[in-house]
Amino acid sequence: MSQGATIAANTRPYANLPPINVALFEAKARRGLSFDEIAKAIEKDEVWVASAFYGQAKFTEKELQKLAEILGINESELSGALGSHWWPNRGDLGPMPPTDPVLYRLYEGVMVYGPAIKAIIHEKFGDGIMSMIDCKVSVDKKPDPKGDRIVLAFDGKFLPYSKW
Template sequence: MTRQEVNELLSPILVELQEKKKEKGLTFEKIAEAIDRSELYTAAIFYGQAKPEEKDLEALSSVLNIPKDKLVAELGPSFFPLRGGLSSSPPTDPTLYRLHEAMTVYSMPIKEIINEKFGDGIMSAIDFRGAVERVEDPAGARVKITFDGKFLPFRRW
């Protein structure tokens, strides 16, 4: 999926967030610092995958020079994310495809290890934190992705 195709799936305000980010030469890390959120959560806001609070919109307004009233009207109390749906399955973008491949190959082993260590249950994607880090290595830079979700046991009734 091309950037243009992704932009066609995003609402105009989300496209504007992306454009202002690029125009100002900002990274998600810098924006996250300015709005006091994690880098991954901040990026999720820009793709309509997370619901910003009013304080986030106020900070984004300041950082990106977008009127706060406009952000509140589009992303405020009446906005609810439509999570997922920004990529085909399997995805065609090489980075997304490799993430999909890694989860396809390792999801069952990860599930089994979760069950062995915690019992019968799941990792929450709602009570969740994640991070992407660059790790220097003599053989070449490595990508470290952390998924940190609350364990939720299945209830018996």
């Protein structure tokens, strides 16, 4: 995107985002930054930062200050819109099943492998769940002769049934 570029409000995946979140994406594009570069600057991981851009996680005031500096956004505007009185709308996934091809394949993966993963979790840990609170998610690229591979990892805390 060029300097001053904007994202059309009806463009997926931005269609249902508040204007301040769209402004984050626009500023990121204008600066030519990756989520990883932003994450390193605010001492978070890249998946968490991307989720916060989508309104699924909440920046601290300190993170908002640094983010405003990195993205060249007015700090008071950013803090006013995403500060202490704003709360994430977690889990707003859009249509189910998803229509975006990448999201659909992730959904498909959970639908196909979910019961097997659940069975293995129970075998290894007992009756319980993997918490998404304080869950670390990583996306890595692994070269392969047949074509690059995507490696997704969810690093979540096990919570026995008796704890939830």
